[in-house]
Amino acid sequence: MADQNNQNLSSTERIKQSSDSLRGTLAESVANEITGSIAEDDQALVRFHGMYLQDDRDRREERAAKKLERLYSFMIRLRLTGGYISPAQWVALHHIAGDHSTGTIKITTRQTIQLHGVLKSHVKPTLKAFNEAALTTIATCGDINRNVCCTAHPAASPLHEEIFGLANDIAEMLLPKTNAYYEIWLEGEKIADKQLEEDPLYQDRYMPRKFKIGIAIPPANDVDILTNDVGLIAIVKKGVIVGYNICVGGGMSTTHGNPDHYARLASPLAFTTPENIMKAVYEVLTIQRDYGNRSDRKLARLKYTVDRLGLPWWREELERRCGFKLEDPKPFEFTSRRDNYGWEQNHKGLWYYTLFVENGRVLDIPELKMKQALLEIAQSEKAAFRFTTNQNLIIADIKPEDKDFVAGILEQYGLIAHTERATKLRGNAMACVALNTCALALAEAQRYMPSLLDKVEGLLEKHSLQNEELIMRMTGCPNGCARPYAAEIGFVGTAYGRYNLHFGGDRLGLRLNKIYKESLDEAQILSELDAAFAAFKEERSAGETFGDFSYRKYIQPAVTA
Ligand code: SRM
Ligand code: SF4
Numbered sequence: 001m002a003d004q005n006n007q008n009l010s011s012t013e014r015i016k017q018s019s020d021s022l023r024g025t026l027a028e029s030v031a032n033e034i035t036g037s038i039a040e041d042d043q044a045l046v047r048f049h050g051m052y053l054q055d056d057r058d059r060r061e062e063r064a065a066k067k068l069e070r071l072y073s074f075m076i077r078l079r080l081t082g083g084y085i086s087p088a089q090w091v092a093l094h095h096i097a098g099d100h101s102t103g104t105i106k107i108t109t110r111q112t113i114q115l116h117g118v119l120k121s122h123v124k125p126t127l128k129a130f131n132e133a134a135l136t137t138i139a140t141c142g143d144i145n146r147n148v149c150c151t152a153h154p155a156a157s158p159l160h161e162e163i164f165g166l167a168n169d170i171a172e173m174l175l176p177k178t179n180a181y182y183e184i185w186l187e188g189e190k191i192a193d194k195q196l197e198e199d200p201l202y203q204d205r206y207m208p209r210k211f212k213i214g215i216a217i218p219p220a221n222d223v224d225i226l227t228n229d230v231g232l233i234a235i236v237k238k239g240v241i242v243g244y245n246i247c248v249g250g251g252m253s254t255t256h257g258n259p260d261h262y263a264r265l266a267s268p269l270a271f272t273t274p275e276n277i278m279k280a281v282y283e284v285l286t287i288q289r290d291y292g293n294r295s296d297r298k299l300a301r302l303k304y305t306v307d308r309l310g311l312p313w314w315r316e317e318l319e320r321r322c323g324f325k326l327e328d329p330k331p332f333e334f335t336s337r338r339d340n341y342g343w344e345q346n347h348k349g350l351w352y353y354t355l356f357v358e359n360g361r362v363l364d365i366p367e368l369k370m371k372q373a374l375l376e377i378a379q380s381e382k383a384a385f386r387f388t389t390n391q392n393l394i395i396a397d398i399k400p401e402d403k404d405f406v407a408g409i410l411e412q413y414g415l416i417a418h419t420e421r422a423t424k425l426r427g428n429a430m431a432c433v434a435l436n437t438c439a440l441a442l443a444e445a446q447r448y449m450p451s452l453l454d455k456v457e458g459l460l461e462k463h464s465l466q467n468e469e470l471i472m473r474m475t476g477c478p479n480g481c482a483r484p485y486a487a488e489i490g491f492v493g494t495a496y497g498r499y500n501l502h503f504g505g506d507r508l509g510l511r512l513n514k515i516y517k518e519s520l521d522e523a524q525i526l527s528e529l530d531a532a533f534a535a536f537k538e539e540r541s542a543g544e545t546f547g548d549f550s551y552r553k554y555i556q557p558a559v560t561a
Helices: 013-015 026-031 038-047 059-063 085-098 119-134 160-173 180-186 274-291 302-309 311-322 371-379 400-412 416-423 424-428 447-463 522-539 547-559
Strands: 052-053 072-077 105-107 113-118 212-216 231-235 241-248 266-274 342-345 351-355 384-387 394-398 472-475 489-495 498-503 514-520
Touching: 013 038, 026 038, 026 119, 026 371, 038 052, 038 180, 052 059, 059 498, 072 119, 085 105, 085 113, 085 384, 113 119, 119 180, 160 212, 160 231, 160 274, 212 514, 231 274, 241 274, 241 400, 266 274, 274 302, 274 311, 302 311, 342 489, 351 400, 351 416, 351 424, 371 394, 371 400, 371 416, 394 400, 447 472, 447 522, 489 514, 498 522, 498 547, 514 522, 514 547, 522 547
Parallel strands: 212 231, 472 489
Antiparallel strands: 052 072, 072 113, 105 113, 231 241, 241 266, 342 351, 351 394, 384 394, 489 498, 498 514
């Protein structure tokens, strides 16, 4: 019996099951003008609709002193499979961000967009405006399949369109069947016939926890494929995708001081053909739905179900549910994980400009009017927009005759100089949102990382290492939203101003790093990095990356001791 481990269901399981297909009392909560918040159970349900209730953590003390409730608002996340948005949609997004949120358009580490600071009274107008632009937020959060990521850059491979299509098909297949989103936010009709809402995949319990899928075309591993619950790696022979390696059980989150909660890279489980891949992905979800832990949410991700039941069991069960045999995973090779900044042309002659967006924050500041420049490009309808999982933006699908026009706007607003100015370190770096909106942050991340980078750049120059392609990532807590455990140098917040320093991840995303030193302040971080860079410069072998060197010098001896 699949659910025998799940006698004591977590409170979230009960909320889901009694929610009337994700409705709960959301409509009443949203209509209640007395508070900026919503009822507690609805806070869990609203996530399935693509939102989180948050409050401005910078203003908690001031509000408490005035005996005011917290300054509540919503973070709203779009669903953009493979990170694509049309020019008309960008124009709409620009105005919606200005009218209803802080105005900053935030590119996330899963190729989509978040708006912050949306007051409760603005949520419906925001979702309606998104809907008018054929944009949706459904199922971007909650215990359900999230935004499906795929290799971002169409110039990376002539096969990009095929995996982008697969990403869209998978995303569609795994949408929830409930009509609640349309009813609550878009004045849709209440469906009287409940049979129309029957959901054979999610039923009334949805997944035990969030579920993430990515697709990569080697040699690019820009999507950090093995950090997904399910990572599909396209196997290409003579220019044709002959099938996909199915990798299962990736996930980043840890808990400080608890070894039972760990980061894990997905394990190659099997290979199957393009004809069978949809069925195989679907059945991985049904297995996790039936066998995932529904008692302890900390152990509910697929990675723990994979480790608990083992890969041979998983393969057998997947074959049984699919009704066809799977093959052994095929060999593949990744050669890079970074975004290639600047101009590139694809096999059809279309042009792409990959723009550096520090920590994914698109906004206008006096010295850089990035948002305005992108609005003008979008208004011209001469380019679309694609987001990368490194929080950057590709100005995309530009016809050769339009390239000069787009380049002119980029030049005029200084965006080409801005991108070229980014050092290799900064260009590869990522930090999560953290303070002031993230309720779980223990330390700063995106607001602090730029100034730390200034100092680390200085250290690299001191050791003549500024041309190294180092991957450095930071998060404000151990949940791992900027995938810090898959970086060569990772910082994970432990308390305000303090971070665990991780060393030893590889450059290509095939080996996780480990804690090197715990809870360091900035002075200690810089001193540790100074010493490690000096040793790297002195002792590295030919062509050795910092990740491999630091693994060999600092991590491996501890692991094998
Ligand atoms: Fe995340 C929760 C932001 C990618 C692992 N994540 C959160 C919340 C919603 C905090 C909360 O639950 O209250 C953060 C909202 C902050 C804010 O104010 O915006 C948040 N996560 C983000 C984003 C925006 C970070 C960014 O700077 O881009 C990313 C949005 C992705 C998207 O568009 O869907 C984001 N989160 C990730 C990733 C990276 C990835 O998916 O490639 C991870 C690690 C991979 C994984 O899932 O294992 C990640 N976020 C988590 C977790 C830990 C989940 C777990 O297994 O325990 C949490 C906490 C939770 O779910 O309980 C979390
Ligand atoms: Fe918030 Fe932690 Fe995710 Fe950063 S890693 S956004 S602090 S949950």
